[in-house]
Amino acid sequence: MKKKRLKKKSLLLPITSVLIILAIYGFMVLDIDVEVPSFQSQSLDRVIFILIVILVVITSAKALKKYKDEKMGLPADDEFSLQIKYKSGYYAYLASMYMWLFIFLFRDHFPDIETLLGGGIILSSLIALIAKVIVKQLFNEK
Amino acid sequence: MKNRIKELRARDNLTQLDLALKVDVRRETIVFLEKGKYNPSLKLAYDISQIFNQTIEEVFSFADE
Numbered sequence: 001m002k003k004k005r006l007k008k009k010s011l012l013l014p015i016t017s018v019l020i021i022l023a024i025y026g027f028m029v030l031d032i033d034v035e036v037p038s039f040q041s042q043s044l045d046r047v048i049f050i051l052i053v054i055l056v057v058i059t060s061a062k063a064l065k066k067y068k069d070e071k072m073g074l075p076a077d078d079e080f081s082l083q084i085k086y087k088s089g090y091y092a093y094l095a096s097m098y099m100w101l102f103i104f105l106f107r108d109h110f111p112d113i114e115t116l117l118g119g120g121i122i123l124s125s126l127i128a129l130i131a132k133v134i135v136k137q138l139f140n141e142k
Numbered sequence: 143m144k145n146r147i148k149e150l151r152a153r154d155n156l157t158q159l160d161l162a163l164k165v166d167v168r169r170e171t172i173v174f175l176e177k178g179k180y181n182p183s184l185k186l187a188y189d190i191s192q193i194f195n196q197t198i199e200e201v202f203s204f205a206d207e
Contacts, residue, residue, distance in 0.1 A: 069168065069169065072159070072163070073163055074159075074162055074163065074167075074168055074169060075166055075167065075168060077168075078166070078167040078168050078171055079167070079171075079182070079183050079185075079186060080167065080168070080170070080171040080174060080180055080182075081168055081170070081171070136174075137179075139174070139179055139180055140178070140179050140180060140181060
């Protein structure tokens with residue numbers, strides 16, 4: 001049987017590498033500034049930092065699994081994974097639009113513009129992750 | 143849509159990974175197919191049926207919902 005291969009080199013690994021480098025850079029910046037945010041005074045910064053670490057860990061684990069699969073000869077993407085990406089991308093985009101709307105509505109509650117933008121970007125990533133999980137589980141549901 | 147992939151795989155002593163490699167999809171796709179959480183494309187349904195030397199109708203069937 002002649003197979004038309006849908007093999008694509010995964011972009012996940014280089015993206016993860018960049019994320020890890022950025023995370024290490026973030027640690028260094030924190031270290032140089034000395035002023036490590038405390039839970040009481042800058043709890044929002046702490047939450048954002050924890051979210052970044054969680055996202056980096058999840059992405060790294062996924063990249064490693066994908067890398068192992070590719071080494072075994074499995075494709076990086078197939079029809080199912082592509083459909084998941086398209087569908088979850090659509091829902092994540094819609095949800096992110098509303099999220100940004102709410103962020104700007106409550107902009108007075110954020111200490112500065114960097115926290116607002118950084119938090120928004122991280123929340124967008126989380127929304128994308130959650131959308132992917134939900135779409136995958138409910139793929140055949142009507 | 144129901145399918146007999148798990149049963150046929152056991153008959154032919156194939157693991158999910160073996161089948162995934164043969165039809166060039168990710169292992170996760172086979173898992174979701176077996177659970178009935180994903181309806182494959184006609185091409186993939188045909189490829190899977192060919193692996194088991196069956197027709198598409200013998201492997202996949204539409205069930206009333």
